[in-house]
Each structure stands twice: as C-alpha cells, then as structure tokens.
Amino acid sequence: METVEDPGSLSPVMGRMRGQFGWGLVLLLSVLAYGSHAPLIGLCKVGGNVPFSSSSVVVLVELAKLAVSSVLFLARDRSTFTSGGAISVWAALPFAVPASLYAVNNNLVVHMQHHMDPVTFQVLSNLKIVATAAFYSLLLRQWLPARKWLALLLLMAAGVCHTDAMHGRAGRMEPATHGRLYITLQGAIAITAYCSISGLSAVYTEWALKSQPLPLNLQNLFLYAFGVAVNLMVYTASSPSTSFFQGYSVWVAVIIGSQALNGLLMSVIMKYNNNMTRLFVISCSMLVNAALSVLLLDLQLTPLFFVAVGLICLAIHLYYQVR
Numbered sequence: 001m002e003t004v005e006d007p008g009s010l011s012p013v014m015g016r017m018r019g020q021f022g023w024g025l026v027l028l029l030s031v032l033a034y035g036s037h038a039p040l041i042g043l044c045k046v047g048g049n050v051p052f053s054s055s056s057v058v059v060l061v062e063l064a065k066l067a068v069s070s071v072l073f074l075a076r077d078r079s080t081f082t083s084g085g086a087i088s089v090w091a092a093l094p095f096a097v098p099a100s101l102y103a104v105n106n107n108l109v110v111h112m113q114h115h116m117d118p119v120t121f122q123v124l125s126n127l128k129i130v131a132t133a134a135f136y137s138l139l140l141r142q143w144l145p146a147r148k149w150l151a152l153l154l155l156m157a158a159g160v161c162h163t164d165a166m167h168g169r170a171g172r173m174e175p176a177t178h179g180r181l182y183i184t185l186q187g188a189i190a191i192t193a194y195c196s197i198s199g200l201s202a203v204y205t206e207w208a209l210k211s212q213p214l215p216l217n218l219q220n221l222f223l224y225a226f227g228v229a230v231n232l233m234v235y236t237a238s239s240p241s242t243s244f245f246q247g248y249s250v251w252v253a254v255i256i257g258s259q260a261l262n263g264l265l266m267s268v269i270m271k272y273n274n275n276m277t278r279l280f281v282i283s284c285s286m287l288v289n290a291a292l293s294v295l296l297l298d299l300q301l302t303p304l305f306f307v308a309v310g311l312i313c314l315a316i317h318l319y320y321q322v323r
Contacts, residue, residue, distance in 0.1 A: 026265055026268055026269065027277075027281060029261065029265055030262060030265040030266060030269065030281045030285075031281055031284045031285045031287075031288055032285075032288055033258045033259070033261045033262035033265065034262050034281060034282055034285035034288075035284075035285030035286065035287065035288025035289040035291075035292065036258050036288060036289075036292055037255065037258065037259060037262075037289075038289050038293070039289060039292040039293050039296050039297060040251055040254055040255045040258065041255065042293070042296070042297050043251045043296060043297070044247075044249060044251045044252055044255070046247075050247075051246070051247030052245075052246060052247035052248055052252055053235065053238075053239045053242055053244070053246065053247070054106070055106070055231065055234050055235040055238050055239060056235055056239065056242075056244050056245070057252065057255065057256060057259075058106055058231045058234075058235075059228065059231045059232055059235055060256045061256050061259045061260050061263065062224050062227035062228045062231055063224075063228055064256055064257065064260035065220065065224045065227070065260045065263050065264055066220075066221065066224035066225060066227070066228055068260065068264060069217050069220035069221045069224055069264070070221060072217040072220075073215065073217040073218055073220075073221055076215070076217060077215040077217050077218060087218070091212055091214060091222070092222040092225075092226075094208040094211075094212075095208055095219065095222040095223040095226050096226045096230075097201075097204055097208075098201045098204050098205040098223065099223060099226035099227045099229075099230045100226075100230055101197050101200065101201035101204070102201055102227065102230075103227075103230045103231055103234050104197060105194055105197050105198055105201070106231075106234070107234065107238070108190055108193060108194045108197070109194070111190060112187055112190045112191060112194065115183065115184040115186045115187030115190060116182060116183040116184065116187040116191070117182055117183075119163060120182065120183050120187075121191065122159075122163040123159075123160050123163050124183075124191045124195075125159075125191065125194070125195065126155075126156045126159035126160060127156070127191070127192075127195040128194075128195045128198045128199055129152050129155050129156050129159070129279055129283075130152065130153075130156065130195075130199075131195045131196050131198060131199030131200070132198070132199035132202055132203060132275055132278075132279060133149070133152050133199075133276070133279075134199065135199045135200050135202075135203040135204075136199075136203050136206075136274070136275050136276065139203050139204070139207065140203060140206070140207060142274070144276075147318055147319075147321075148276075148318070148319050150318060151314075151315040151316075151318035151319035152276075152279065152315070152319070154311045154312075154314055154315035154318070155279060155280070155283045155311070155312065155315045157311050158283060158286070158307075158308040158309075158311035158312045158315065159283065159286065159308075161304040161305070161307045161308035161311065162286045162289075162290070162304075162305065162308040164302065164304045165290070165301050165302045165303075165304040165305035165308060166289075166290065166293065166299065166301075166305075202270070202275050202278065203275055205223070205267075205270055206270040206271075206274060206275050208223075209267065209270055209271040210270075210271065216267060216268065216271050219267075219271075220264070220267055223267070224263075266278060266281075269281065276319070280315070280316060280319070283312050283315070284312060286308065286312070287309060290305055
C-alpha cells in the first residue's frame with residue numbers, strides 16, 4: 001500500500017532548506033564582496049598610486065550602509081515601533097564604541113605604512129585572527145577547545161602563504177618587495193594595536209548586536225550613523241584641502257557598493273552566528289582575491305597559493321567537524 005506523506009510534515013523541512021540556502025547565500029556573497037576589495041583597488045591605481053582619498057570612500061561606504069539600513073527598517077520594522085514601541089537613546093550609545101574603534105584602525109593602517117614594508121604588514125596582520133579569538137573567549141565567555149585553536153592557527157598560516165603567493169610574481173599589481181623586510185619599533189607597537197583593536201571591535205560589535213532585543217536593521221542604523229559622523233570628522237581632519245571626489249572613477253563606485261554590501265552581510269553574520277564564522281569568511285575570501293587578481297591584474301600565482309587553499313580546507317574541517 002502506498003504511503004501518502006502529510007504535506008504539513010514537509011513545511012519544517014522546506015523551511016530548513018530555505019534557511020540553509022539563505023545562510024549559504026549570505027556567506028557566499030560575503031566571501032565575494034570581501035575578496036574583491038584588493039583587486040578592485042588595483043584597478044583604480046594610477047601610476048601605482050591610489051588617486052582618491054581613502055577616508056572619503058569610507059564615509060560613502062558608511063552612508064550607503066546607513067541608507068540601506070534605513071530603507072529596510074522602514075519597510076520591515078517600522079510597524080513594531082509605530083504600534084506602541086519606543087526607542088531608547090541608551091540603546092544607540094553602545095554602537096558609538098565600535099564606530100570609533102573602526103575609525104582608529106583605518107588611520108592606523110595609513111600610519112603603519114611608514115614603519116614597515118607591505119609584505120611584513122600583510123603577514124603580521126594575520127594576528128587579527130588570534131586577537132579576535134582571544135577577545136571572543138574572554139569577553140563572550142565562549143571557550144574554544146584545542147582543536148578549534150589549531151584550526152585558527154592554520155588560518156593564520158594560510159594567510160602567510162597567501163601573502164607570499166600574491167607577492168611572488170605580481171603582474172600588474174603592486175611590485176613585489178625586492179628590498180629587505182623591515183619593521184620599526186613604532187611599527188611593531190602599531191601592528192599590535194591594530195590587531196588588538198580589530199579583534200576587540202569585532203567582538204564588541206557582536207556583543208552589542210546580540211545583547212539587545214532589537215531588529216538588526218535598527219541596530220545597523222545606530223552603528224552606521226555613528227560611523228558616518230566619526231569618519232566625517234576623520235576626513236575633515238586628514239584631508240582639509242582635498243576635493244571629496246578627487247580621483248573617483250566607476251571602479252571606486254563599485255568598491256563603495258561592494259564594501260557596503262560586505263558590511264551589511266557581516267552584521268548579519270555577527271548577529272545570527274558569530275565572529276569565528278566571520279574569520280573563516282575572511283580567510284576564504286583570499287581565494288576570491290587571488291582568482292580576481294589572476295583574471296583582472298595578470299597575477300601569476302606561486303605554489304604556496306595551493307598550500308594556502310589546503311590549509312583553509314583543513315582548518316574548516318577541524319573547526320566545524322561534528323564531535
């Protein structure tokens with residue numbers, strides 16, 4: 001006798017499938033958006049130099065995220081508050097902290113270029129992985145077993161291999177560093193602060209997003225409003241005599257759109273998952289970075305790139321294997 005399955009029993013399964021597809025799409029788009037950043041900047045360069053103000057681009061990225069969050073809030077969440085809900089100003093204040101920390105790090109990146117070569121910066125910036133995991137464990141009380149720490153160390157090693165692969169035969173990208181690698185004492189202090197602030201701001205943002213029973217779109221409104229204000233002050237202080245749109249091109253507009261999308265997707269990841277998933281997204285984006293660099297910038301990869309791919313795959317297996 002043929003068994004007829006109750007259609008109602010399929011709805012939870014279909015719901016899970018839609019949820020898994022949606023989450024997979026968020027992760028895929030995050031990897032693509034994050035990985036496209038460096039190649040797109042390479043396409044903007046004129047004579048090896050970036051022709052636009054990076055601080056003005058950051059302002060526009062924050063404005064774009066604020067605009068999208070506003071539209072989403074009005075379309076999806078406004079009824080929650082027009083029907084009797086209230087928004088406390090105290091709910092917004094925690095988001096001033098990560099906005100300020102991100103602004104500090106954006107300036108540190110520029111400052112560090114005077115105290116170390118680019119390869120040293122890219123290698124040492126992988127310490128952000130350990131800093132994020134440490135703050136994640138200490139501040140959120142999410143203790144990681146040894147297996148997961150090993151996976152994160154493999155991600156760091158993959159980052160180092162990727163840096164070597166990208167600078168081995170650089171094509172139309174930045175010339176490889178043929179001189180000696182160097183770092184000054186000020187550079188060592190700055191890179192330590194940079195990695196620490198990066199980890200702290202990411203974990204603090206996750207805590208702020210999860211600690212309040214508010215819609216994500218409203219929380220993003222708070223975060224990006226502070227981001228616009230802080231970065232406008234940074235731009236005014238650092239580029240007083242420079243035209244805001246000087247050196248802009250179509251590729252700059254693409255960068256602004258992709259980075260705005262990346263920021264919005266990262267907030268989804270931190271709200272509904274955690275910073276460890278964010279770290280794996282960033283590491284997987286190295287593969288997109290390399291692929292786009294080969295296609296757009298004539299990059300020729302070294303064998304260490306494939307070592308990096310293997311290390312990332314092993315790290316994902318170690319971290320997410322079911323025990």
